[in-house]
Amino acid sequence: MVLDNTLSIIQPNYDRRSEITAFDETKTGVKGLVDAGITEIPRIFHTNSNENIFNDSSDEQLLLPTIDLEGIDENPIRRKEVMQEVKDALQSWGFFQIVNHGIPNSMLEEMQKSVRGFHEQDDAVKKEWYTRDVRGKVIYNCNFDLYAASVTSWRDSFYCQMTPDPPQPDELPLPCRDIWPQYSSCVLKLGGCLLELIAEALGLHPNHLLDMGCAEGLAILGHYYPPCPQPELAIGIPNHTDNSFITILLQDHVGGLKVFYQNQWTDVPPIPGALVVNAGDMLQLITNDKFVSAQHKVIANKNGPRVSIASFFSTSSIPTMKVFEPIKELLTEDKPAKYRGTTVQEYVDYYREKGLGTSTLQDFKI
Numbered sequence: 629m630v631l632d633n634t635l636s637i638i639q640p641n642y643d644r645r646s647e648i649t650a651f652d653e654t655k656t657g658v659k660g661l662v663d664a665g666i667t668e669i670p671r672i673f674h675t676n677s678n679e680n681i682f683n684d685s686s687d688e689q690l691l692l693p694t695i696d697l698e699g700i701d702e703n704p705i706r707r708k709e710v711m712q713e714v715k716d717a718l719q720s721w722g723f724f725q726i727v728n729h730g731i732p733n734s735m736l737e738e739m740q741k742s743v744r745g746f747h748e749q750d751d752a753v754k755k756e757w758y759t760r761d762v763r764g765k766v767i768y769n770c771n772f773d774l775y776a777a778s779v780t781s782w783r784d785s786f787y788c789q790m791t792p793d794p795p796q797p798d799e800l801p802l803p804c805r806d807i808w809p810q811y812s813s814c815v816l817k818l819g820g821c822l823l824e825l826i827a828e829a830l831g832l833h834p835n836h837l838l839d840m841g842c843a844e845g846l847a848i849l850g851h852y853y854p855p856c857p858q859p860e861l862a863i864g865i866p867n868h869t870d871n872s873f874i875t876i877l878l879q880d881h882v883g884g885l886k887v888f889y890q891n892q893w894t895d896v897p898p899i900p901g902a903l904v905v906n907a908g909d910m911l912q913l914i915t916n917d918k919f920v921s922a923q924h925k926v927i928a929n930k931n932g933p934r935v936s937i938a939s940f941f942s943t944s945s946i947p948t949m950k951v952f953e954p955i956k957e958l959l960t961e962d963k964p965a966k967y968r969g970t971t972v973q974e975y976v977d978y979y980r981e982k983g984l985g986t987s988t989l990q991d992f993k994i
Contacts, residue, residue, distance in 0.1 A: 647672050648774060655758040656751050657770035657784035659933075662854040669856065672780040675863045690894045692887065693717045694902065698728040700825070707825075714822075715829035722922030723887050723906040725899055726822075731814045733901045738807045740880050743850035743935045745803030746786050757786070757801060762980065763945070765789050766799055776983035782862040782928040783853045789945045791816060791846040804850075812846060815876055815939045819843055822874060822905060823941075830915060832957060840914070841950060842873040845943040845972075853884070853926065853934035864926030864934070866985040871976050872908030872940040879904060882934035888923035896924075909989045910942065910975065913967045916954035921989065944976035967992050 651672060654660055661670070695713045699706040717724035746754070746768075757768035767787040771780055788795060788804070790812035797805050820843050824834040837843075853864050864884055879885060885896040885904070896904060912921040926936075943950070953969035970992055979988045 642671065644672060645775075648780065651780075652760075652770070652774060655755040657747075658782055659747060659784055659852065659854045660751065662857075667857050669782075669858045669862055673782055673862045675779045675861065675866065690889060690892075692721060692894065692896050693724040694899065695724050695726050696728050697726055697730070697821075700821075711825050711828045714825045718826065718829070718907050718911075718919035720920075721887065721889055722912075722920040723889075723896065723904065723924070725896070725902045725904050727899065727902050729818055729903055731811075731818065731903070735807070735811055735814065736878055736901065736903075739811050739850075739878060739937050740935050742804045742807050743786065743852060743937060744933065746801050746850060747784055747852035747933075749801075749803065753801075765793070765795050765945075766801075773980060773983035776981065777866070777985060778983075779863060779866060779985065781865050781984070782856050783851050783864055783926070785852070786850040787847060788849075789845070789847045792844060792946060808848065811937075812848060812939070815848075816843065816846055818903075819846070819874065819876060819939070819941050822876075826874070826911070826919070830918065830955070830958060832955070836955075836957075837873070837914075840952070840955075841943060841948075842911075843941055845941065845946050847940045847942060847945065849938045849940070851926075851934075851936045851938065853882075853928065853932055853936075855930050855932035856928040857930070859928040859930055862928040864928045867923050867925045868984040869921040869923055869987075869989065870906065870908035870940065871910065871944070871979040871988065872942040873910045873914075874941050875906050875908055876939040876941075877904040877906070878937040878939075880935045882929075882931055884927045884929060884934055885936075886925055886927065893925075908940070908942070909979075910952060910972060912989060913970070913975075913992065914952055914955050916958050916963065916966050918958060942976065943972045946972075948973075966994060968994050 700710050759767055770784045823837040823842055827834050827836040856862050879898050881898050883898050886893040887896055907919045907921045909921045911919055949971055951969040951971055954965040954967055959965055982988055
């Protein structure tokens with residue numbers, strides 16, 4: 629089947645499923661379309677006007693908080709200041725950027741290089757990793773929710789479960805083989821530090837969230853957003869929240885990430901050497917809405933390719949029946965639990981079934 633955008637528009641009975649299937653079977657993703665020289669994007673990528681940049685209004689005075697982690701392990705006063713900044717950011721934005729986080733700039737650059745290297749290698753090599761098996765340890769595809777979502781995102785992704793059962797070197801693609809294990813070790817350490825600060829911000833023992841198992845699982849996704857010939861019609865990633873406890877994001881200089889704050893979409897400008905941190909649905913659930921899992925999206929644009937690396941702290945790939953529910957120490961008679969208990973696996977399965985662009989957390993309210 630030919631992916632013809634013009635024909636799909638004029639056909640009265642548009643068969644979206646057939647077009648998605650044909651696209652999926654190419655196993656070359658969005659980059660394959662760009663490499664083929666398309667000038668009009670297929671209809672499966674057409675989004676409604678509310679998603680794209682051209683209808684966004686953003687108050688330039690709204691700036692995402694940037695938190696400096698320098699000195700938090702040596703200076704108790706500085707640590708308390710940073711803990712308060714984290715608390716304020718998670719109560720309002722659900723997002724913040726961090727600097728002086730301990731991961732060298734050279735490693736961040738190598739990670740971006742590895743993601744470009746994977747997505748820009750020969751199609752024949754890349755296709756060997758293409759799969760729709762969400763239980764796989766290493767996954768490459770275009771849109772995990774390709775068949776569930778109403779709009780296809782303008783991005784390709786490479787996923788790897790790095791903890792607790794990391795892949796062997798030969799199970800990783802060559803461009804990622806050396807740097808991904810190194811980076812995941814650094815991110816695990818950083819995530820542990822952040823979860824300690826978050827626990828303190830909740831008035832809990834620093835190890836409370838770690839003891840609950842919030843850092844037992846780590847998955848890393850390397851997103852690749854090719855330049856889009858019609859960015860006004862497409863979306864990089866639609867409006868969504870993450871299903872993790874926390875997410876640590878490395879984005880390159882291209883930009884495009886937006887957070888929904890105070891009823892408007894606000895840019896998250898790239899800062900060299902910085903990382904973006906956000907609360908996921910599971911953190912909002914266990915904190916009983918004290919901290920928010922904010923809606924965010926990525927716009928499509930003609931610049932690129934854009935590369936981002938998202939590190940998700942989640943136990944969705946761990947075979948456990950551990951139930952997570954609002955933390956008892958945070959509940960009172962006046963503030964009872966708002967959510968029912970759930971396993972992470974149950975939550976993530978439901979999240980995948982609904983697809984991006986829909987709300988999942990509200991369906992777990994009591």
